[in-house]
Amino acid sequence: MPSKVPTRDRMVVSAALLIRERGARATSIDDVLRHSHAPRGSVYHHFPGGRDQLLREATEYAGSYIAGRIEAGAEAGPLALFDALVDAYRQQLREGDYRAGCPVAAVAIEARADGDDTLQQAAADAFDRWLALLAAQLAGAGIERERAERLAALAVAGIEGGLILAQARRDLEPLDAATAEIRNLIEAALAEAA
Amino acid sequence: MPSKVPTRDRMVVSAALLIRERGARATSIDDVLRHSHAPRGSVYHHFPGGRDQLLREATEYAGSYIAGRIEAGAEAGPLALFDALVDAYRQQLREGDYRAGCPVAAVAIEARADGDDTLQQAAADAFDRWLALLAAQLAGAGIERERAERLAALAVAGIEGGLILAQARRDLEPLDAATAEIRNLIEAALAEAA
Numbered sequence: 001m002p003s004k005v006p007t008r009d010r011m012v013v014s015a016a017l018l019i020r021e022r023g024a025r026a027t028s029i030d031d032v033l034r035h036s037h038a039p040r041g042s043v044y045h046h047f048p049g050g051r052d053q054l055l056r057e058a059t060e061y062a063g064s065y066i067a068g069r070i071e072a073g074a075e076a077g078p079l080a081l082f083d084a085l086v087d088a089y090r091q092q093l094r095e096g097d098y099r100a101g102c103p104v105a106a107v108a109i110e111a112r113a114d115g116d117d118t119l120q121q122a123a124a125d126a127f128d129r130w131l132a133l134l135a136a137q138l139a140g141a142g143i144e145r146e147r148a149e150r151l152a153a154l155a156v157a158g159i160e161g162g163l164i165l166a167q168a169r170r171d172l173e174p175l176d177a178a179t180a181e182i183r184n185l186i187e188a189a190l191a192e193a194a
Numbered sequence: 195m196p197s198k199v200p201t202r203d204r205m206v207v208s209a210a211l212l213i214r215e216r217g218a219r220a221t222s223i224d225d226v227l228r229h230s231h232a233p234r235g236s237v238y239h240h241f242p243g244g245r246d247q248l249l250r251e252a253t254e255y256a257g258s259y260i261a262g263r264i265e266a267g268a269e270a271g272p273l274a275l276f277d278a279l280v281d282a283y284r285q286q287l288r289e290g291d292y293r294a295g296c297p298v299a300a301v302a303i304e305a306r307a308d309g310d311d312t313l314q315q316a317a318a319d320a321f322d323r324w325l326a327l328l329a330a331q332l333a334g335a336g337i338e339r340e341r342a343e344r345l346a347a348l349a350v351a352g353i354e355g356g357l358i359l360a361q362a363r364r365d366l367e368p369l370d371a372a373t374a375e376i377r378n379l380i381e382a383a384l385a386e387a388a
Binding site: 021022023025026098099101104105106107108109110111112113114120123124127128131149150151152153154156157158159160161162164165167168169170173174175177178180181182185 | 215216217219220292293295298299300301302303304305306307308314317318321322325343344345346347348350351352353354355356358359361362363364367368369371372374375376379
C-alpha cells in the first residue's frame with residue numbers, strides 16, 4: 001500500500017486482508033502492525049477499543065468495499081454487475097492461490113461460535129447492505145420486489161458458498177458452475193420483467 | 195450419545211460437532227475428550243496420528259454423513275431430497291441458536307489459509323462427493339449432464355452460503371430466500387426434462 005494512505009486506514013485495510021485469509025480469530029494486533037507497517041503506538045492511538053475495534057472496523061470496511069462496488073455497478077445493470085462481482089472474486093482466488101475468500105463470511109462463522117455479538121452484527125450489517133443494494137437494483141429493473149429480494153439472497157449466498165467450494169478444491173469450477181446458473185436466472189427474470 | 199457407541203466413533207462424531215460450531219483450528223484434543231467423555235489414553239490408542247488424524251476423520255465423517263443423507267433421499271427424487279436437506283439445516287440452525295453451520299465449510303476456509311493440505315483435501319473430497327451424488331440424481335431424472343452438474347454445484351453453494359448469511363443474521367430468511375429460488379430452478383429443470 002502506498003505510504004500516503006493514513007496509518008489508521010492502512011491498519012483497517014490490512015486487518016480486512018488478513019481476515020479474509022485466516023479469519024478474525026487468528027488475526028492478531030501484531031499481524032496487522034506487521035502487514036500495515038504501522039508503529040505499535042498507533043493501535044491505542046487510533047483504536048482505543050483495541051483489537052475488538054480494529055476487527056469490527058475491518059469487517060465494516062469489507063462490507064463498505066463490496067457495497068461500493070455494487071453501487072458503482074448500478075449503471076451497467078444487474079447482470080453486468082453480477083458478472084463483475086464474480087469476476088473480481090475469481091481473480092482474487094487465482095491471484096491468492098485460493099487463500100483469500102470473503103472476510104465477512106469468515107467473521108460470520110467465527111463470531112457466532114465465539115458469541116461475539118458486536119462482530120457478528122458487523123457481518124450481518126454488511127450482508128444486509130449487499131442484499132438491499134442488489135435487491136433494489138433488481139427491483140429497479142422491473143423485477144417484482146419479493147422476487148428481487150430472493151434473487152439478491154441467492155446471488156450473495158451462491159457467491160459465498162461458491163467461494164468456499166472453490167477454496168476447498170483450489171479450482172474455480174464449482175464457483176463458475178453455481179454462478180452460471182444464477183446468471184441465467186437473473187437474465188431470465190430481467191427478460192420477463194422487461 | 196449413548197455409551198454403547200464405541201469410544202473411537204464417539205470421538206470422531208464429537209470432533210465433527212465441535213468443528214461445525216468453532217472450526218477445526220479451535221477444536222482441541224481436550225475439547226473432544228470432554229465432549230465425547232473419552233479417556234485421555236484413547237487419543238493415541240485410536241488415533242496414532244493425533245489431533246491431525248482426528249480432525250481429518252471428523253471431516254470425512256461429516257462428508258459421509260451428508261453423502262448418506264443424499265443417497266438415502268434418492269428414492270424420493272431430487273426435489274424432495276433438496277427440501278429435506280434444507281429442512282435439516284434449518285432445524286440445526288434453530289436448535290443450536292445459529293451456532294452450528296457446516297463443518298466441511300469451516301474446515302475448507304481454515305485449511306486453505308493454514309496450508310493444511312490433508313485437511314483441505316478431506317473438505318474437497320466431501321464437497322466432490324456431494325456434488326457427484328446430487329448431479330447423478332439430477333441426471334438420472336433426465337436433466338442433461340452438464341446442467342445437472344451446474345445445478346448440483348448451485349444447490350451445495352447456495353446452501354453453504356445461505357447457512358453463513360443465516361448465521362450472521364440469526365435468521366433463516368436469507369437461507370430460505372436463496373433455497374426457494376434453487377428449488378424452483380430444480381423443479382423447472384425436472385419438468386423440462388420429463
